[in-house]
Amino acid sequence: MEVVDVPVLGKKFSWFSADGKSMSRIDRFLLSDGFIVKHGISGQWIGDRDISDHCPVWLIVSPVNWGPKPFRVINGWLEHPDFLSFVETSWKSFAVHGKKAYVLKEKFKLLKDCLKKWNKEVFGFLDLNIEKTVKDLNDIENMMDGDVRDVELTRREG
Structure with missing residues (x-):
C-alpha cells in the first residue's frame, strides 16, 4: 500500500529545539489515497506550539459541528x-x-x-495574558520559519 504525505498548511516546521536554533518537520500524517478520498482530507495544518517543543498537527476535513465548547477548569x-x-x-x-x-x-x-x-x-484577564505571550512566541517562531536573520530576532526579543 502506498502512502501520501498530505499537503501542509500553516507553519513549515513541527518541531523546535529548546534554544530555537534547530527546526524540523518530523511530525506529519502519512495516509493512503483511499483514506484521503473516503474522509475528504484536504491537507494537514501545523498549528502554534504551546508548552511542548512539538507543534500540534491536524488533518483538515470537511467542517463538523461538535456542539458547544466544553467548560474547562484552570x-x-x-x-x-x-x-x-x-x-x-x-x-x-x-x-x-x-x-x-x-x-x-x-x-x-x-x-x-x-x-x-x-x-x-x-x-x-489571565486568558488574554496567556494568549498574548503565546502569540508573541509564535510570531518569533514564524519569523524564524521565514529565514529571518539573527539581527531581526534580537531586535524582536529586546
Missing part, C-alpha cells in the same frame, strides 16, 4: 485558598427545583457563570 483555581469555599457557598446558594438530573444540570450552569466572574475578579 489548574490555578484549584491552588487558590478561597476556591473550594467559593464553590461550596455558590453551590448551596442556588435554588433550583425539579428532577435531580435537571437540578444538577442547572446548578452546573449557574456555577459556570459564577466561576467566570470569580476568575476575572481574582485572576484578572
Whole structure:
C-alpha cells in the first residue's frame, strides 16, 4: 500500500529545539489515497506550539459541528485558598427545583457563570495574558520559519 504525505498548511516546521536554533518537520500524517478520498482530507495544518517543543498537527476535513465548547477548569483555581469555599457557598446558594438530573444540570450552569466572574475578579484577564505571550512566541517562531536573520530576532526579543 502506498502512502501520501498530505499537503501542509500553516507553519513549515513541527518541531523546535529548546534554544530555537534547530527546526524540523518530523511530525506529519502519512495516509493512503483511499483514506484521503473516503474522509475528504484536504491537507494537514501545523498549528502554534504551546508548552511542548512539538507543534500540534491536524488533518483538515470537511467542517463538523461538535456542539458547544466544553467548560474547562484552570489548574490555578484549584491552588487558590478561597476556591473550594467559593464553590461550596455558590453551590448551596442556588435554588433550583425539579428532577435531580435537571437540578444538577442547572446548578452546573449557574456555577459556570459564577466561576467566570470569580476568575476575572481574582485572576484578572489571565486568558488574554496567556494568549498574548503565546502569540508573541509564535510570531518569533514564524519569523524564524521565514529565514529571518539573527539581527531581526534580537531586535524582536529586546
